[in-house]
Amino acid sequence: MRVPRAAALVFVALLGVVLGLGVYTFAYARGWSYLTNDPKACANCHVMNEQYDGWVKASHRSVAVCNDCHVPPDFLGKYATKAQNGFWHSFYFTTQTFHEPIRATRKSRGIAEANCRRCHATVALGMGTPSHEGPRGVSCIRCHSSVGHMELGATSVAAETR
Amino acid sequence: MTDPSPAPSPRGWTRGPFISILAVTAVAAAAITGLLVNIVERKQEARNPFFRVVELDDDTEDPATWGKNFPLQYDAYLRTVDQQRTRYGGSEALPRSPTEADPRSVVSQERIEEDPRLRTMWAGYAFAVDFRKKRGHAYMLEDQTYTERVQQFKQPGTCIHCHASVYVPYRKAGDGDLIKGFEAFNRMPYAEARKSFTHPIACIDCHDPATMALRVTRPGFLEGIKALKASQGVPDYDVNTAATRQEMRSFVCGQCHVEYYFEGPEKRLTYPWAKGLKVENIVTYYQEAGFTDWTHAETGAPTLKAQHPEFEMWSQGIHARSGVACADCHMPYTRVGALKISDHHVRSPLLNVSNACQTCHKWPEDELRARAELIQERTVNLRNRALDALVALIGDIKAAKDAGATDAALGAARDAQRRAQFYVDFVESENSNGFHAPQEATRILGDAIDEIRKGQLTLRPSPAMKPRPRS
Numbered sequence: 001m002r003v004p005r006a007a008a009l010v011f012v013a014l015l016g017v018v019l020g021l022g023v024y025t026f027a028y029a030r031g032w033s034y035l036t037n038d039p040k041a042c043a044n045c046h047v048m049n050e051q052y053d054g055w056v057k058a059s060h061r062s063v064a065v066c067n068d069c070h071v072p073p074d075f076l077g078k079y080a081t082k083a084q085n086g087f088w089h090s091f092y093f094t095t096q097t098f099h100e101p102i103r104a105t106r107k108s109r110g111i112a113e114a115n116c117r118r119c120h121a122t123v124a125l126g127m128g129t130p131s132h133e134g135p136r137g138v139s140c141i142r143c144h145s146s147v148g149h150m151e152l153g154a155t156s157v158a159a160e161t162r
Numbered sequence: 163m164t165d166p167s168p169a170p171s172p173r174g175w176t177r178g179p180f181i182s183i184l185a186v187t188a189v190a191a192a193a194i195t196g197l198l199v200n201i202v203e204r205k206q207e208a209r210n211p212f213f214r215v216v217e218l219d220d221d222t223e224d225p226a227t228w229g230k231n232f233p234l235q236y237d238a239y240l241r242t243v244d245q246q247r248t249r250y251g252g253s254e255a256l257p258r259s260p261t262e263a264d265p266r267s268v269v270s271q272e273r274i275e276e277d278p279r280l281r282t283m284w285a286g287y288a289f290a291v292d293f294r295k296k297r298g299h300a301y302m303l304e305d306q307t308y309t310e311r312v313q314q315f316k317q318p319g320t321c322i323h324c325h326a327s328v329y330v331p332y333r334k335a336g337d338g339d340l341i342k343g344f345e346a347f348n349r350m351p352y353a354e355a356r357k358s359f360t361h362p363i364a365c366i367d368c369h370d371p372a373t374m375a376l377r378v379t380r381p382g383f384l385e386g387i388k389a390l391k392a393s394q395g396v397p398d399y400d401v402n403t404a405a406t407r408q409e410m411r412s413f414v415c416g417q418c419h420v421e422y423y424f425e426g427p428e429k430r431l432t433y434p435w436a437k438g439l440k441v442e443n444i445v446t447y448y449q450e451a452g453f454t455d456w457t458h459a460e461t462g463a464p465t466l467k468a469q470h471p472e473f474e475m476w477s478q479g480i481h482a483r484s485g486v487a488c489a490d491c492h493m494p495y496t497r498v499g500a501l502k503i504s505d506h507h508v509r510s511p512l513l514n515v516s517n518a519c520q521t522c523h524k525w526p527e528d529e530l531r532a533r534a535e536l537i538q539e540r541t542v543n544l545r546n547r548a549l550d551a552l553v554a555l556i557g558d559i560k561a562a563k564d565a566g567a568t569d570a571a572l573g574a575a576r577d578a579q580r581r582a583q584f585y586v587d588f589v590e591s592e593n594s595n596g597f598h599a600p601q602e603a604t605r606i607l608g609d610a611i612d613e614i615r616k617g618q619l620t621l622r623p624s625p626a627m628k629p630r631p632r633s
Contacts, residue, residue, distance in 0.1 A: 002177075007180070011187075021198070022194050028201060028202075029201045046501075046502075047497070093204075099516065100496075100497060103524070
């Protein structure tokens with residue numbers, strides 16, 4: 001049995017309602033900001049306030065934003081990573097089930113590491129001893145953990161004064 | 163409706179898919195709405211963490227009233243009733259039959275039964291009668307009221323300084339003058355003073371009711387830190403105007419977690435810091451003040467009791483040196499929704515490793531716990547050796563005394579006991595099993611053992627003679 005045209009119209013209207021809800025939610029949650037390079041977007045949900053505050057004071061603030069280190073540089077890799085991280089961050093924040101303090105995943109650390117080596121290629125090549133290369137090598141952020149966003153004192157002071 | 167014909171439209175759908183798609187759409191709409199509401203909630207949480215439903219002023223003593231404005235902090239504060247063990251510390255809830263004199267139905271372990279050497283160390287002093295493991299802040303007033311140290315012995319009102327919320331009653335008793343009220347209660351017997359106090363530590367003891375800023379309210383610390391700063395060349399130090407916010411996050415705890423004594427016949431609570439915070443500075447202070455807590459029952463030595471010097475020990479450790487405050491580990495930031503508050507469930511960081519340690523130390527929880535417990539294990543082992551040595555010295559002095567040795571002959575050994583015992587007790591009564599300053603705790607115990615060795619040597623016959631056979 002076929003559905004009458006009137007019902008189909010109502011149905012299309014309903015779809016429109018859902019679409020509208022979706023668009024409004026996206027806008028209300030500042031969804032578009034996640035497609036930009038603005039570091040403020042990363043602290044939208046406040047979980048990364050400390051990292052944002054730390055970045056403001058860290059040595060890389062004038063040369064790199066979050067995306068320069070935390071997503072791959074190529075278009076496809078960048079948006080695929082944003083999509084994947086975006087989904088899981090939203091999922092865990094909405095369900096409030098995540099480890100605290102927050103920690104970078106192995107994949108995220110790999111992306112950051114690759115980006116260190118991309119910008120600092122001359123230094124990285126110069127240091128190309130086996131111990132600094134490959135999956136078992138010493139990673140840059142093992143020692144330079146505070147270049148992107150200072151942790152500890154700097155961030156806790158920033159968090160206190162909010 | 164313009165076409166009542168039931169004839170199938172070429173673009174119409176059959177009912178089956180229509181219903182399926184409708185269901186999917188409905189679920190999607192519900193999910194999106196749910197997400198929207200969730201986002202709204204989180205945004206609200208982040209926007210305004212504070213609703214003032216009651217007015218607080220400098221006379222608002224009851225923490226439940228403050229809790230109406232700050233329900234999250236208050237909820238956590240109430241949780242200090244928890245009794246939980248760590249490997250070497252913490253307390254265990256032990257059932258007990260209440261009596262008329264002591265209505266407590268739950269207490270913690272009796273330390274002098276667990277380790278009878280403590281009884282020998284404190285022979286002749288109230289601590290040898292009753293000394294239980296410390297419990298959370300919630301129990302401070304109750305446990306002081308019913309300990310045998312207060313029930314069986316006459317104690318001054320001074321004791322209440324650190325076992326109750328004192329700010330409001332002190333000011334009332336002093337007609338608005340905190341120090342006058344403090345002095346008045348110091349002079350009273352404990353039982354009489356006790357009647358004026360209702361709450362264990364409360365919000366007002368650490369917070370300014372108008373701004374919520376941290377504030378030192380206990381006279382003992384106000385005067386103690388002033389004396390300490392004066393010794394460092396800073397005259398007239400006023401902690402409430404001169405300290406940084408990060409310093410205050412330790413100083414409010416240092417109001418009570420310190421070594422102290424009662425000075426003179428006025429029983430004025432005094433923190434012995436005028437020569438510094440290290441154990442030897444404190445002993446020198448007591449030497450010059452000519453202060454003795456009690457005469458040891460077995461040896462006749464003029465002995466001292468160390469009292470939970472957490473603030474002093476912490477001040478000698480790497481965390482203090484790195485600017486880490488008490489509250490950073492014992493009240494770490496905790497997230498509630500989109501809001502971050504300091505955790506008012508004050509407890510051992512070993513019960514909260516992720517929030518307390520991992521903010522700075524990026525290692526797995528098990529690894530961090532293992533590191534802390536290794537420090538504690540080493541300290542506890544050395545503390546055991548030091549206690550054995552002390553008990554041996556006490557035995558030797560007692561034997562010499564029973565054999566008829568004069569006070570002059572025993573003087574040096576008794577002095578060694580006085581100093582060594584204070585050192586051992588300084589680590590024993592300090593509530594971190596060495597963690598607050600691992601090397602300092604070890605150093606103190608090593609010095610104590612050396613002092614005991616020297617004390618025992620003074621009891622030996624002259625070197626020309628054969629040493630006494632050891633029993």
